[in-house]
Every structure is written in C-alpha cells, then in structure tokens.
Amino acid sequence: MLTTLIRRELLDNLMTFRFAAALFIMLLLIVANTAVLIEDYERRLADYNTAVKTHQQKLREKKNYMAGLAEEIKLARPPNPLSIFNVGLDKRLGNSVSAAHDLVPTLWDAFTHGADNPLFNIFTAIDIVFIFEVVLSLMALIFAYDAIAGEHERGTLRLVLTNSIRRGYILLAKYISAMLCLLVPLVMSLLLALILLTTATAVALSTDDFLRIGGIVLASLAYLSVFYLIGMLISAATRRTSTALIVSMFAWGFLVLVYPNVILVATDPPEDPRARRDTAFEQIEQLWTEFDRERLKFLHNDLVPGEEPDLGIHGYGSVGADFNSSRRTLRYYYWISIQYSEVGPRGETLVPHAQNYFRFLVPLMIKTAEQTWHVRDAALKDIYGQQAAVDRMWLNLSPIGMYDAATQAWAGTDWGSIQDFFVAARQWRRALVNYLYDTEVYAAREWFLSDKAEADWSTLPPFSYQRSGIAVNAQRAVPHLFLLVLTNFVLFMAIFLVFVRSEV
Amino acid sequence: MIWHIATREIYENLNSLRFGLTLLLLLALMLTNAVTHLREHPKRMQKYHDAITNTRNALTARADNLYTLAQKGPGNFYKTPSPLHFCAEGGEAFIPDVVRGESHSWRRGALKSFWRLHYPSVRPNLANIRPEVTKVDWGFIVGYVLSLTALLFTFDAIAGERESGTLRLMLANAIPRHAVLLGKFLGALISLLIPFTLATLMNLLVISTSRSVQLTAGEWGRLGIIFIIAILYVCLFLALGLLVSARMQRSAVSLVILLLAWVTFVVFMPSTLATIVRGFSSPMSRAEFQERRGQLDTALKEQYREYIRIRNTKRYAVLQEQGAYVTKDAQQHERLNRERLAQEIQQVKEARAIIRISPVALVQHLMETFAGTGFERHLQFLENVQPYARQFREFIIENDGHDAESLHLIGVPTGMSQRKVEPAAMPRFKDTRSLNRDFNTAAVDLLLLVLLFIALMSGAYLAFVRAEI
Numbered sequence: 001m002l003t004t005l006i007r008r009e010l011l012d013n014l015m016t017f018r019f020a021a022a023l024f025i026m027l028l029l030i031v032a033n034t035a036v037l038i039e040d041y042e043r044r045l046a047d048y049n050t051a052v053k054t055h056q057q058k059l060r061e062k063k064n065y066m067a068g069l070a071e072e073i074k075l076a077r078p079p080n081p082l083s084i085f086n087v088g089l090d091k092r093l094g095n096s097v098s099a100a101h102d103l104v105p106t107l108w109d110a111f112t113h114g115a116d117n118p119l120f121n122i123f124t125a126i127d128i129v130f131i132f133e134v135v136l137s138l139m140a141l142i143f144a145y146d147a148i149a150g151e152h153e154r155g156t157l158r159l160v161l162t163n164s165i166r167r168g169y170i171l172l173a174k175y176i177s178a179m180l181c182l183l184v185p186l187v188m189s190l191l192l193a194l195i196l197l198t199t200a201t202a203v204a205l206s207t208d209d210f211l212r213i214g215g216i217v218l219a220s221l222a223y224l225s226v227f228y229l230i231g232m233l234i235s236a237a238t239r240r241t242s243t244a245l246i247v248s249m250f251a252w253g254f255l256v257l258v259y260p261n262v263i264l265v266a267t268d269p270p271e272d273p274r275a276r277r278d279t280a281f282e283q284i285e286q287l288w289t290e291f292d293r294e295r296l297k298f299l300h301n302d303l304v305p306g307e308e309p310d311l312g313i314h315g316y317g318s319v320g321a322d323f324n325s326s327r328r329t330l331r332y333y334y335w336i337s338i339q340y341s342e343v344g345p346r347g348e349t350l351v352p353h354a355q356n357y358f359r360f361l362v363p364l365m366i367k368t369a370e371q372t373w374h375v376r377d378a379a380l381k382d383i384y385g386q387q388a389a390v391d392r393m394w395l396n397l398s399p400i401g402m403y404d405a406a407t408q409a410w411a412g413t414d415w416g417s418i419q420d421f422f423v424a425a426r427q428w429r430r431a432l433v434n435y436l437y438d439t440e441v442y443a444a445r446e447w448f449l450s451d452k453a454e455a456d457w458s459t460l461p462p463f464s465y466q467r468s469g470i471a472v473n474a475q476r477a478v479p480h481l482f483l484l485v486l487t488n489f490v491l492f493m494a495i496f497l498v499f500v501r502s503e504v
Numbered sequence: 505m506i507w508h509i510a511t512r513e514i515y516e517n518l519n520s521l522r523f524g525l526t527l528l529l530l531l532a533l534m535l536t537n538a539v540t541h542l543r544e545h546p547k548r549m550q551k552y553h554d555a556i557t558n559t560r561n562a563l564t565a566r567a568d569n570l571y572t573l574a575q576k577g578p579g580n581f582y583k584t585p586s587p588l589h590f591c592a593e594g595g596e597a598f599i600p601d602v603v604r605g606e607s608h609s610w611r612r613g614a615l616k617s618f619w620r621l622h623y624p625s626v627r628p629n630l631a632n633i634r635p636e637v638t639k640v641d642w643g644f645i646v647g648y649v650l651s652l653t654a655l656l657f658t659f660d661a662i663a664g665e666r667e668s669g670t671l672r673l674m675l676a677n678a679i680p681r682h683a684v685l686l687g688k689f690l691g692a693l694i695s696l697l698i699p700f701t702l703a704t705l706m707n708l709l710v711i712s713t714s715r716s717v718q719l720t721a722g723e724w725g726r727l728g729i730i731f732i733i734a735i736l737y738v739c740l741f742l743a744l745g746l747l748v749s750a751r752m753q754r755s756a757v758s759l760v761i762l763l764l765a766w767v768t769f770v771v772f773m774p775s776t777l778a779t780i781v782r783g784f785s786s787p788m789s790r791a792e793f794q795e796r797r798g799q800l801d802t803a804l805k806e807q808y809r810e811y812i813r814i815r816n817t818k819r820y821a822v823l824q825e826q827g828a829y830v831t832k833d834a835q836q837h838e839r840l841n842r843e844r845l846a847q848e849i850q851q852v853k854e855a856r857a858i859i860r861i862s863p864v865a866l867v868q869h870l871m872e873t874f875a876g877t878g879f880e881r882h883l884q885f886l887e888n889v890q891p892y893a894r895q896f897r898e899f900i901i902e903n904d905g906h907d908a909e910s911l912h913l914i915g916v917p918t919g920m921s922q923r924k925v926e927p928a929a930m931p932r933f934k935d936t937r938s939l940n941r942d943f944n945t946a947a948v949d950l951l952l953l954v955l956l957f958i959a960l961m962s963g964a965y966l967a968f969v970r971a972e973i
Binding site for chain 1: 520521522525526529532533536539540594595598599625626627628630631632633634635636637638639640644648649652653656660664755756757759760761763764767768771772774775776778779780782783787791848849851852855859878879
C-alpha cells in the first residue's frame with residue numbers, strides 16, 4: 001500500500017514545473033559557483049606554496065641559529081580543499097604562524113600570507129553550502145506547501161481516506177516521495193560539482209575527502225528534510241494552499257534571512273572580557289619579570305664585565321634584544337637576535353662567556369615560554385572562545401545554524417579543525433625544543449656567530465601538517481547532526497498530531 | 505477607475521495574513537537596526553574624536569620647529585563616521601578609515617626620510633572566531649526582505665484572479681486593461697508601503713530620540729532620498745511580480761519563477777559576479793610591492809651615494825643634493841603607494857560595475873552613496889586627503905620662504921627654517937561631503953534603476969494586454 005502511495009506522489013511531483021525549475025536553477029548556481037570557488041582555491045594554494053618557499057628561503061639566508069629561530073621560522077597552513085563546500089573559518093583566520101623556542105604558537109599569533117586585494121573583502125563570498133542553505137530550503141517549502149492543503153482543497157484527501165489507509169501512511173508516503181524528488185537536484189548538482197573538482201588539477205581529493213563530502217550530503221539531506229517538514233506542518237495546519245504558501249514564505253524569510261543575522265546582534269553580550277584579560281596579562285608579566293631577574297642575576301654573578309645583549313663582543317652585524325608584548329592577545333616573549341659574521345680579537349675572548357650565558361638563557365626562555373602558554377591558553381579560550389560558543393548556541397536554535405555547523409565540521413573548517421593546525425605547530429615546536437636540548441646547539445658558537453661554522457638548517461625537524469582524520473570530523477559533526485535529526489523527529493511528530501486530529 | 509481598483513486591492517491586502525506578517529517582520533528588523541545603531545554609533549564617534557585629538561596634539565607639538573613639521577608631516581587623516589551608518593553599512597569593516605600622513609622609514613646620519621601618504625589596508629581581525637553574519641542595515645532590509653515581500657504581494661495579483669475567474673468578470677465591465685494593471689500595481693505598492701513606512705518611522709523615532717545620535721537637516725534630506733530609492737526599488741519588484749503573474753496561468757507557478765529569479769539575481773548574482781571579475785585583473789601583491797620599493801630605494805641611493813655619506817657639511821651644493829634625495833625619496837614612495845592603491849581600487853570598481861546587473865547591488869550602492877558610507881565614500885575621503893597633502897607641503901615651503909635665515913633647502917635640517925609655526929595658521933584637514941558629488945556618483949545607478957523599472961513595467965503591460973483571459 002505504501003509503495004502505491006509513494007509511486008502516485010512521485011509521479012505527481014516529478015512532472016511538475018517547479019521540479020524542472022528547481023533542478024535548472026540548482027545546476028546553474030552550483031556549476032557557476034564551483035568553477036569560481038575552484039579558481040579561488042587555486043589562488044590560495046599558489047599563495048601557500050609561495051609562502052612556504054619564501055619562508056624556507058629566508059630561513060636559509062640566516063647564517064646562525066639564533067637569528068633564524070628568532071625571526072624566520074614561519075609555519076604555513078595549507079588551504080583546505082573542502083573549503084569549497086563550506087569556507088567556515090578557513091579563509092578568515094591567520095594562515096601562517098611564527099613558532100620557535102621562545103614562543104608557543106597559538107591561533108592568536110597567526111597572520112595571513114595571502115597576497116590579496118584587501119579592499120575586495122567588501123564583496124561577500126559564497127560557498128556551496130550557502131547555496132544549499134538558501135535554495136534547498138526554498139525548494140523544500142515550495143514542494144511542501146500544498147502537500148496536504150492542496151489535497152484538502154481538491155477533495156482528494158477525503159477520497160484517499162475513504163480507503164482504509166492509515167493517516168500516518170499518507171504522511172510517510174508524501175514525505176518519502178518528496179524527499180526522493182528533492183534528492184535529484186541535490187545529488188545531480190553535487191555530482192556536477194564533484195566532476196568539476198576532480199578535473200581541476202590543483203584540487204587533490206583523498207578517499208577521506210569523499211567520505212567527508214558524503215557527510216556533507218548527509219547533513220544537507222537532514223536540513224532539506226527539516227524544511228520539507230516545516231512546510232508540511234504549515235500545510236497541515238492551515239488547510240488552504242494560498243495561506244500555506246504565504247506562511248511558508250514568511251517562515252523561510254524569517255529562518256534563513258532574518259534570524260541568523262539578527263540574533264547575534266540582539267544578544268550581543270554586554271560583558272567586557274577586559275578584567276579577565278588584565279589578570280592573565282599581569283600573571284604573564286610576572287613570569288617574565290621573574291625570568292628577567294634570573295637572567296640579570298646570572299649576568300651579575302658572571303664575572304664578565306660585558307653588557308647586554310651581546311655581552312660586549314661587538315662583532316660585525318646586527319644585534320637586538322627586547323621584551324615584546326601585546327595585551328590584546330596576551331602575547332609576551334623575550335626576543336633576542338645576534339647576527340655576527342665577524343668578531344674582533346677582544347670580542348673573541350668573550351665568546352666562551354657568551355656561550356655560557358646562552359647555555360643558561362635558552363632553557364630558561366623555553367621554560368618561561370611554556371609557563372606563559374599555560375596561562376595564556378586558558379585565558380584566551382575564555383575571552384574569545386566562550387563568546388564564539390555562545391554565538392554558536394544561539395545560531396544552533398535555527399536549522400540553518402545547525403546545518404552550517406555540521407558541514408563546517410565535516411569540511412574541517414570549523415574552529416576545532418583550525419586549531420588542529422596550531423596543535424601541530426605546537427608539537428613541532430616541542431620537537432624543535434627536543435632537538436635543541438639534544439644537540440645543545442644553543443651553547444655552540446654558530447648559535448650567534450657565523451664566522452667559523454654556519455647554521456645547518458637541514459637538520460631541523462621537518463614540519464608537516466595533516467588534516468585531522470575523518471573520525472575526528474565525524475565526532476565534531478555528530479552533535480549538530482543529531483540536533484538536525486532531532487528537529488526532524490519533533491516536526492514529524494507535530495505534523496502527525498495535527499493531521500490525525502484534523503477533520504477532513 | 506484605476507483608483508477604484510487600487511482601493512479594492514488595498515482593502516483586500518490590509519485584511520490579509522501577508523500584510524500582518526510583513527508588518528511584524530519589518531518592525532522587528534527596523535527595531536533591531538535602530539538599537540544596534542544606538543549602541544555602536546557613540547563608540548564609533550568616541551574612537552574618531554580620540555583619534556582626531558591625538559593627531560591634533562601631536563601636530564601642535566611638532567609645530568615648534570618647521571623642519572620637524574616638514575619631516576614628520578601632518579599626521580593621520582581620519583574619515584568622519586557617517587551618522588547614517590544604519591542605512592547602509594557598506595562593508596566598512598573592510599574599508600580603512602585612516603590614511604597615514606606621518607610615516608617615514610629611515611635615518612641616515614643627520615638626514616631623516618620625509619613623510620609620505622601611506623594607505624594602510626584593514627587587517628582582518630584574526631582574533632575573531634565568532635561566526636560572521638550580514639549586518640542588518642536598511643540596505644539589507646530593503647534589498648532582501650522588502651524585495652521578497654514585494655514578490656509575495658504581487659505573484660498572484662493577476663494569476664490569482666485568473667484562477668478564481670474574477671479577472672474575466674472584471675474585464676467584462678468596460679475597464680481598460682492598463683487600468684487594471686496600474687490599479688493592481690498601486691494597490692500592492694501602497695499596501696506594502698504602509699508597513700514599510702511604519703517600520704521606518706519607528707526606526708527613525710528610536711534613533712532621533714536618543715541624545716547620542718543627532719541628525720542635521722542635510723541628513724534628514726538624505727534619509728528622504730534613501731526612502732525614495734527604497735520605494736523605487738520596491739516598484740521594480742512589484743513590476744516584476746506583475747509581469748510574471750500576467751504571463752502565468754497559475755499563481756503557484758508564478759511564485760516559483762519569481763522566487764527562483766529572486767534567489768538568482770538578489771542572493772547569488774552579486775557575489776558570484778564579483779568573484780568572477782576578480783580574476784580579470786591582479787593588483788600589485790604585497791611581495792611585488794615590497795620588491796618595487798626596494799628597487800626604487802636602491803636606485804635612488806645609488807644616484808645620490810656620494811652626497812648621502814657626507815655629514816656635518818655646510819656646503820650649499822651638497823645640502824642641495826641631500827635635500828633633493830630626501831624629497832625625491834618621499835615622492836617616489838608616495839607615488840608607488842598611490843599606484844598600488846589605484847590598482848586595488850580599479851579592481852573593486854570593475855567588480856562593482858559588473859554586479860550592477862543585480863538590482864540589489866544597485867540599491868545598496870545608492871544607499872551607501874547617500875548614507876555616506878562604503879566604497880564611494882572612501883574614494884571621496886581619499887580625494888579630500890590628496891589635495892590637503894599638497895596644500896600642507898606648499899604651506900611648509902611658503903613658511904620656509906618667510907624665514908630669511910633659512911637656505912630654503914627642503915629636506916635637510918640645516919637647510920631649513922627652524923622657527924616655530926603658529927598651529928592656528930596651519931591648513932586644517934576637512935573631510936567634506938557634498939550632495940552634488942553624491943548625486944553625480946549615484947546618477948548611473950539611479951538611471952539604471954529607473955530604466956529597469958520602466959522596462960519591467962512595460963513588459964508587464966505588454967504581457968497583460970496580450971494575455972488571453
């Protein structure tokens with residue numbers, strides 16, 4: 001019986017004008033935008049490759065370790081190919097970060113290496129998920145508004161119900177067949193997008209990426225179904241197609257256009273995180289004051305009369321040392337760089353003392369940097385992370401917010417996935433610190449001089465960043481996906497109740 | 505007769521669900537807009553006034569010595585925030601509000617590099633991990649929400665009557681078809697304008713009762729213009745709705761077509777076209793810019809090498825060459841900065857020209873222009889800064905000329921007057937805006953909007969006249 005109903009509904013839906021129009025517009029938008037997005041991705045990939053090359057080249061130009069580590073270690077984050085689907089934070093946040101023994105890298109130290117026209121940002125960029133957000137929801141409502149009200153008006157509902165069919169079956173048949181119809185434009189446009197993606201040489205998709213895209217399709221399906229059910233609920237409740245249509249359209253305008261844009265402004269948290277920031281900054285400042293005291297104590301006990309920062313070696317080249325800090329991002333570190341290519345005979349006698357000083361100083365810097373990080377990480381998560389989490393929560397009250405969050409998680413462009421890069425950067429820094437401890441290169445002459453021996457950058461541990469595995473993506477996407485599915489169930493229950501209790 | 509039909513339409517609409525929902529939606533949006541503006545605008549003004557005061561104090565401190573003034577420059581220029589920011593946000597988060605007029609780069613012996621105009625770009629706030637949303641300004645409310653409701657008011661205007669058979673009845677009387685069409689149009693327009701005007705008035709009421717935002721007569725005039733533009737834009741969509749409604753036999757089909765057209769032209773067209781146009785030209789990248797700057801530096805240094813090294817000299821010829829070096833250095837840097845800026849602006853201009861295909865881009869450009877925000881306003885600000893920079897340099901030369909002890913060699917400390925400059929005598933930077941200029945920049949957009957409206961309206965007329973009932 002169910003299959004008969006579904007077949008009838010399917011034929012009803014497939015032969016309509018709205019189906020053809022929806023299919024056409026979907027294909028048009030997806031193909032045009034995917035081509036543009038691929039081009040954009042290629043440009044970002046080229047930027048990334050240039051950045052990596054320049055960073056390495058600049059590092060190699062530095063002849064001693066200290067200068068190279070203090071100035072030229074920059075780790076670049078490759079663009080995510082799935083940002084074509086949902087760009088999330090991939091383009092917005094910093095994609096290069098300095099990392100060395102003196103500073104533990106965090107998201108807030110990142111900068112951008114892109115070579116773009118900054119004025120061009122006034123144009124909004126779109127991605128495939130945005131198209132789905134707008135078009136799929138609209139399509140679902142157009143398919144749903146007359147599902148029950150239409151039959152009610154024509155009187156066919158009464159006819160169908162005179163047969164001994166349970167009302168739940170009718171609902172289910174309508175739902176399944178409409179979803180099947182709506183799947184066609186979704187799947188076809190996605191296939192076209194995939195064809196474009198696989199033919200583009202710059203975009204290399206792995207098996208995991210295809211699975212992630214599968215996850216995005218799953219989320220899209222749940223999102224589509226939410227809107228279809230909203231339309232059906234309206235259709236069941238209003239009983240007149242013209243009313244149902246108007247209510248559906250306003251519901252769409254509210255859910256897609258108004259709510260996501262208004263809610264964050266309306267609930268802008270008035271509290272100022274300044275107090276939290278100030279206490280953390282003071283704590284960090286104290287750590288570095290302690291560091292400075294120990295450093296000066298060492299210099300004081302050391303019987304060499306030379307002055308900082310080069311202890312009076314006065315070689316040929318540049319030299320500098322200073323404390324750097326930023327209250328906004330709670331950044332604090334001691335920056336010291338000496339690049340001498342030659343040393344005079346008087347300076348030569350001081351070199352062993354300097355080596356002694358750095359043997360003491362560098363481990364102290366490493367230790368203080370790590371202590372700073374513990375304070376900083378917790379504080380920054382409170383200051384910036386909490387606000388973002390509250391925003392997310394508000395957005396998650398609408399289907400569009402859940403869908404966006406779920407697809408971001410699948411694509412790996414959400415906050416968690418961006419943080420993975422910085423976790424990798426911190427791991428690399430750990431490897432670098434271990435390398436420094438193992439080789440004790442900071443006590444060597446080529447740490448700050450390049451006259452007898454030069455720094456060998458090839459022995460440095462290599463940095464590599466892999467996007468987190470699909471399991472992690474899935475784990476991050478599941479809560480949002482679950483919310484979407486839950487909304488589906490609630491809506492279906494509501495329709496069922498309304499429909500069962502309604503008079504025909 | 506037209507009026508008769510229009511009143512009938514209005515009565516019908518006033519009782520309808522869509523009227524109530526539109527009113528509710530617009531009121532909520534406009535209220536949010538007003539509240540946000542009242543919260544943000546004082547902060548913006550405070551920031552601007554602080555910046556201005558700092559610059560003025562620094563400038564007064566510099567005025568003790570003409571050479572210092574000439575070397576350090578007039579300080580930063582800040583764009584005056586528009587009190588009509590709530591009408592059109594204009595992507596101001598990505599448009600810089602400052603031009604630096606005090607940057608200098610090097611010091612060689614007694615010589616210091618002179619100031620040059622430097623156009624900083626807005627660095628995106630990389631610490632911000634909050635989800636990003638569209639700003640709810642009038643541009644958004646009119647451009648997206650109101651246009652959608654306009655379609656919802658007209659999609660069944662003719663197709664609906666055709667379905668119910670009343671169209672045939674109506675035309676059986678001796679009513680000309682254009683009267684029916686115009687009546688429908690006016691009816692829909694007025695019944696849409698009622699909620700929009702109410703919402704707008706409430707928005708303005710909230711904004712103008714606050715003491716922190718004060719609007720002058722000129723700004724009320726601009727608001728009037730913006731309101732008229734909004735009406736024109738609404739008319740455009742009403743005409744589109746009538747056109748499609750007249751062609752289609754069924755109102756549902758008409759709505760599907762209208763919605764798909766709306767989604768394509770309003771939601772997607774601007775950003776897709778902008779991204780496509782972006783590929784056509786590539787402005788100087790940061791690396792390229794730095795390389796060119798380095799080349800220019802080396803070339804000039806090479807040219808004046810023998811003079812730069814000399815220190816503590818009083819020889820006129822040497823001082824003259826040193827002065828020439830300093831001024832040329834500043835000039836070529838400024839030229840390079842301007843060249844890069846011009847390329848960036850050109851790219852944006854091209855994109856903005858192309859996205860005019862989308863009516864929402866037209867209306868947003870117009871609103872930005874009259875609200876004094878956004879890209880065109882930025883260009884105007886730059887146009888204000890550049891002549892002032894010239895004026896400031898002329899002021900220095902003129903003042904130096906008044907000092908008999910000076911050697912009149914601009915660029916070297918010993919060749920210039922060291923006298924105090926009266927701070928009041930210095931030219932003052934004024935970030936002026938004129939309605940005339942705004943009209944000039946808006947003319948094309950305005951004409952396009954009117955043209956599009958006429959085209960759609962006559963299309964609707966033709967479609968309806970030739971339609972079989």
